[in-house]
């Protein structure tokens with residue numbers, strides 16, 4: 732990736748299923764903060780050449796079940812895909828509802844009090860249910876994301892998980908006030924930061 736082409740990028744966001752060293756490389760080359768959520772193919776631990784173990788890209792901020800204020804852009808994240816096999820970073824619909832209600836909704840209410848709005852960008856690995864998702868059981872999206880968008884009206888929901896090779900496949904969908912974007916393999920987004 733040529734750094735010149737991406738001059739002016741303010742923030743790098745990883746939506747999962749990318750090697751940790753690659754995310755670290757992007758962060759270093761662009762010299763920006765990195766926030767990320769894990770995908771279902773991410774390892775729980777990655778072993779470095781010096782024998783140490785990391786659980787994510789070093790220097791990055793794991794956004795799962797958290798909110799983050801990036802220069803007044805209010806972000807929140809939910810990792811993982813629908814549960815389809817044993818392993819980490821997978822959730823049932825019910826578990827994702829629990830993540831949503833238990834961890835994010837209280838933070839959105841605090842955002843509203845503090846900043847006058849709930850959320851600007853929701854970062855997820857999986858797409859929402861019925862939007863850009865597949866009909867196979869590995870790629871079914873989450874229903875709680877639909878409710879989150881309807882209720883808290885973020886500008887964007889950005890996700891990965893679906894690897895798109897057919898240029899005719901839809902990768903952007905407007906859902907109420909939210910633009911849902913599949914960022915695989917990568918996208919440069921111009922997002923307006925509310926004043």
Ligand SMILES: [Zn+2]
Nearest residue numbers: 748770771892
């Ligand atoms: Zn995935």
